[in-house]
Amino acid sequence: MLIFACMVVVNRNPIACALSLVISFLGLASLYFSLGAFFIGVIQILVYAGAVMVLFLFIIMVLDLRAEARRRLNWLAFFGGVVVLTLFLKVIFDVSYGFLGGTVAFPAVTNPPHSDAWYIGLTLFQQYKLPLQVVGALVLVASIGVVLLSKRELK
Amino acid sequence: MVTLNDYLFVSGLLFAIGFAGVLLRRNILIIFMGLELMLNAANLSLIAFSRFNVQNGVPDYNAQVLVFFIITVAAAEVAVGLGVIVALYRARQTTHVEDLNALKF
Numbered sequence: 628m629l630i631f632a633c634m635v636v637v638n639r640n641p642i643a644c645a646l647s648l649v650i651s652f653l654g655l656a657s658l659y660f661s662l663g664a665f666f667i668g669v670i671q672i673l674v675y676a677g678a679v680m681v682l683f684l685f686i687i688m689v690l691d692l693r694a695e696a697r698r699r700l701n702w703l704a705f706f707g708g709v710v711v712l713t714l715f716l717k718v719i720f721d722v723s724y725g726f727l728g729g730t731v732a733f734p735a736v737t738n739p740p741h742s743d744a745w746y747i748g749l750t751l752f753q754q755y756k757l758p759l760q761v762v763g764a765l766v767l768v769a770s771i772g773v774v775l776l777s778k779r780e781l782k
Numbered sequence: 783m784v785t786l787n788d789y790l791f792v793s794g795l796l797f798a799i800g801f802a803g804v805l806l807r808r809n810i811l812i813i814f815m816g817l818e819l820m821l822n823a824a825n826l827s828l829i830a831f832s833r834f835n836v837q838n839g840v841p842d843y844n845a846q847v848l849v850f851f852i853i854t855v856a857a858a859e860v861a862v863g864l865g866v867i868v869a870l871y872r873a874r875q876t877t878h879v880e881d882l883n884a885l886k887f
Contacts, residue, residue: 632796635815636803648815655796655822662789662833663841667825667849674853679818679860686864687811690871708805712798719794723787733786734836743843747850750843755851762854769858773865 645683652676663736666744789830797823810870810877814863821856825849 631654634647652675659668739746751759796819803816832845871877 629792629795629799632799632819635812635819636799636807641809641811644812644815648818651819652822655826658789658792658826659829661784662829664829664832664846664849667829667846667853670850670853671822671825674857675818675822679857682860682864683811683815686868689868690811690877705806708802711805712802715801716794716798719791719798723791723794726787726790733784733833736833736836736839736841739840743841743846746840746843747846750847751850754844755847758851762851766854766858769862773861776862776865776869779869 641687642684645680645687648683649676649680652680664743666747786830786834790827793823793827793830796820796826808879810867810879810882813879814860814867818856818860821852825852828852 629651631647631651635644635651638644638647652671656668656671656676659665659671800816800819800823803819804813807813807816828845828849832842832849835842835845867877870882874882876882
C-alpha cells in the first residue's frame with residue numbers, strides 16, 4: 628500500500644498516478660478489514676476506489692493531460708519541502724515511539740451479538756441524527772455547486 | 783503481534799507521502815491526490831484507535847461514524863475541487879500551479 632502511495636507521488640504520468648492511488652486505497656481497505664471495520668472498508672472501496680477514482684480518471688480524460696514534462700527544479704522550494712518533510716517524519720517517529728500505550732496488544736473483541744454495520748447504523752441514527760442531515764445538505768449543496776460551476780460561461 | 787503503534791506508524795507514513803505529494807508536485811491533479819492520501823491517513827488512525835478502545839467487548843463505534851462522515855465530506859470535496867480544476871483549465875489551458883501565479887487576470 629505504501630509503495631503504491633509513493634508511486635502516486637513519484638510517477639510522471641497522471642493516469643499511472645490515479646491507478647496507483649486505486650491500489651493504495653484497496654490496500655487501505657484491507658487494513659480496515661484487518662481492524663474489524665468491515666462496513667468502513669466496504670464504504671472505502673465503493674466511494675474511493677469506485678466513485679472518486681472514476682471522477683479523477685474522467686477529469687484526466689477530459690483535460691487530455693500528457694505526462695508531465697521535466698521542468699527546471701525550483702531548488703529553494705525543493706529544499707524547503709525536504710526540510711519540512713524531515714522534521715515531520717521526526718515528529719512522527721518521536722510520537723509513535725514515545726507512546727507506550729500503543730505497544731500493548733489490541734484488547735479482544737468478545738464476540739459481539741450483532742454485525743458492525745448494525746452498530747454503526749445504531750450510532751449514526753440515534754446519536755448523530757443532526758450531523759447526518761447536515762452532511763446530506765452539504766452533499767446537496769456541493770452537487771448543485773458543481774453543476775453551476777461547470778455550466779457557467781467563463782468570460 | 784500487531785500493535786496500535788504499527789497502525790499509527792503506517793498512518794503517519796501515509797500522511798507524510800501525501801504531504802510530499804502536495805509539496806513537491808506541480809500538477810494540480812496530483813496535489814489533489816496527495817490531499818486524498820492525507821485524509822485517508824487520518825481515517826486509518828481513527829479506525830485503529832476505535833479498535834483499540836474496546837468497551838463491553840465491542841469497539842468504539844463513534845470513531846467509525848466520524849470516519850463515515852469524513853468519507854462523505856471528502857467525496858463532496860473531490861467533486862467540487864475537480865469542478866474548480868475543470869473551470870480553471872477552461873480559463874487558462876493549464877494544470878501547472880507555476881503557470882497560475884496571478885490572483886486576477
